[in-house]
Amino acid sequence: DSGVTQTPKHLITATGQRVTLRCSPRSGDLSVYWYQQSLDQGLQFLIQYYNGEERAKGNILERFSAQQFPDLHSELNLSSLELGDSALYFCASSVGVNNEQFFGPGTRLTVL
């Protein structure tokens, strides 16, 4: 158990819908990262927050957005969902920047 929690574990929804994935980092960790794992793209970095502020952006679609709240938990919002958005979404956290990242168990999103 890494100490990073993600909810829900599974999510099944339809195309065009909007979902929110939630992540609670390890106690004391200020950085939160979101990654997408799919069969065709592998593991890809989406976005990073540090202490409430966006710090780095990767291959995140405009339909996707994220935020980190004052209690340091983070949410990833996916809208206008397409079949291709079906994937495992991981959250990771680290103490600060340039530290090893600890991954949560992931949320498996299925878009039908």
Next chain:
Amino acid sequence: AQSVTQPDIHITVSEGASLELRCNYSYGATPYLFWYVQSPGQGLQLLLKYFSGDTLVQGIKGFEAEFKRSQSSFNLRKPSVHWSDAAEYFCAVGAVGNEKLTFGTGTRLTIIP
């Protein structure tokens, strides 16, 4: 841009045999290097990391990795594998001022009795 290559998609090893998983990275500056393991339906668990210093790093579960700057490699080794080591292994690179991790495509390890 940083990149990671794991040339072996799938490796099969007998239980008790030694293991080496290959990883090559591309990055202009000094990289941070990591190996993660993912069991089916699970998240990623950090096996070991290299930031600086001794180029041979020890990790959990009896794994070790060696950083070779001249070869841009960070290969993962284990002297004797156990059936429970069957999983997918990912090499990743990060860097100072660029905290996102870039992952390789992974190597699936199968253990035969």
